[in-house]
Amino acid sequence: MKALQSSKRHISDKGLYDVAQRSLKCYLKTVNYTLLMVDINNDPVVNESCSLHKSVCFDEWTPSEWWYREPSSKLQSRIWTVYYTKHCAVNQYLYDTDWMLVLDADTGVVNPDHCIEEYIDDRVDVILIERFFNWEFSAGNYLIKNSPFGHHFLQAWADFEFKQNDETWHGFDQGGLMLALLQLLVPNVEPIYDICERMWKTATGYATFMGMVTCVREALGSRRLWPGKVRIYHKAHGFVRDGWSTGQNWAPKDFMFHGWKANKEQKEHPFSKIPDPAECGSGLQGWHWKNSKRRTVEELR
Secondary structure (H helix, E strand, O other): OEEEEEEOOOHHHOOOOHHHHHHHHHHHOOOOOEEEEEEOOOOHHHHHHOOOOOOOOOOOOOOOHHHHOOOOHHHHHHHHOHHHHHHHHHHHHHHHOOEEEEEOOOEEEOOOOOOHHHHOOOOOOEEEEEOOOOOOEOOOOEEEEOOHHHHHHHHHHHHHHHOOOOOOOOOOHHHHHHHHHHHHHOOOOHHHHHHHHHHHHHOOOHHHHHHHHHHHHHHHOOOOEEOOOEEEEOOOOOOEEEHHHHOOOEOOOOOEEEOOOOOOOOOOOOEEEOOOHHHOOOOOOOOEEOHHHEOOHHHHO
16 A cells, blocks of 8 residues: 655745645554655656656746636646646556555645545545535545556546646646546446536636536436446545535544645644654654544534
């Protein structure tokens, strides 16, 4: 088992992901997993195998700003296509393990009393999670198996970089994920796929982009399991969720939180002291939570 965490290093990144990455390193002191920290702009394996995918630098916005502003299509393309490189990178490193947990750099462990194996379903090769605040599935955090379908899924997803219309609001790798799922999971998909793809290629903002997401979700229906292919965890049932959705409050069922960045939007976290990997290694050593952030599942509902 390996966990791959991607980053997009640039000068303003220093300290941005400290909470997430220190919590993850603390957790790894007590488990038998291998962590791969991949700088996708400078990693030699990625540079050799994923050179067709675009590389970007964040010289106009910080990485957290894209969601809060309506960028021009040109800026949107510059900022986000880096994430397709991430999925190409996963495809390369996946050959070295059986299963891989893929994480964004701002994803960390809130509750170390869980194992990754709890969330692996051997009936499938790809495991996704449903996000809280809309109909999307998380493009940044997922489990994937070293299998023919696992590699095919990643390749199909990454290839959507070359299909998107950079003059529209394409949603970057999130748009590609939705359409890749539609293409791979729904039989005789051509008529509905053409409709959803047209909505994707003509979207002018977040609202019209979500029209495409809704189109895909309607085609997938209520189903969450496609044996031999994909399982999608319902909201709050997976291995990661957005911590802000409950004000950084957590319950025993939680494992990981997404969205820990040291900026004004996401600076809050549930720790009274950020985990120090040097103090970790036995039981809950090194873990210090704010008592006010511990809740029962019933309270969070």
